[in-house]
Amino acid sequence: MTKITVYKLVGYTLGLALFAIGSIMLTVTLWNAWPAVADSNDILTALQAYLWTNELDFGSGVRLRLMEVAILSTAILIIGLFTTVLSRQVFHRGKYVLLQCPFCRNRWKAERARTWATCPYCNKLIQPQQ
Numbered sequence: 001m002t003k004i005t006v007y008k009l010v011g012y013t014l015g016l017a018l019f020a021i022g023s024i025m026l027t028v029t030l031w032n033a034w035p036a037v038a039d040s041n042d043i044l045t046a047l048q049a050y051l052w053t054n055e056l057d058f059g060s061g062v063r064l065r066l067m068e069v070a071i072l073s074t075a076i077l078i079i080g081l082f083t084t085v086l087s088r089q090v091f092h093r094g095k096y097v098l099l100q101c102p103f104c105r106n107r108w109k110a111e112r113a114r115t116w117a118t119c120p121y122c123n124k125l126i127q128p129q130q
């Protein structure tokens with residue numbers, strides 16, 4: 001059975017954007033920290049110490065410790081990942097699904113879910129609900 005994955009565009013875009021921002025922030029933070037910790041024997045401990053002691057100045061009085069930036073980036077990354085996962089729906093081809101028109105509330109069966117369909121009752125182009 002073929003799997004069909006439908007993404008809700010807004011959630012998917014937002015999720016990917018958050019994921020990208022989180023990854024970039026985390027990469028930049030670690031990238032900057034790396035030269036200072038790469039020579040030490042215990043990289044994890046050194047990295048932790050470095051992240052706690054160094055600050056990032058965002059200007060206009062906003063200063064965050066690198067550790068806080070790292071935690072924030074991870075949080076954004078995870079939220080992004082969740083939003084992406086939650087905004088996708090997997091359908092199986094060949095399985096009939098029940099669709100509902102948001103206007104006339106009529107239901108009908110279709111071979112697979114579609115993001116856009118024409119309602120057979122009121123003939124409107126709709127995004128069917130399930």
Ligand SMILES: [Zn+2]
Nearest residue numbers: 101104119122
């Ligand atoms: Zn309708």
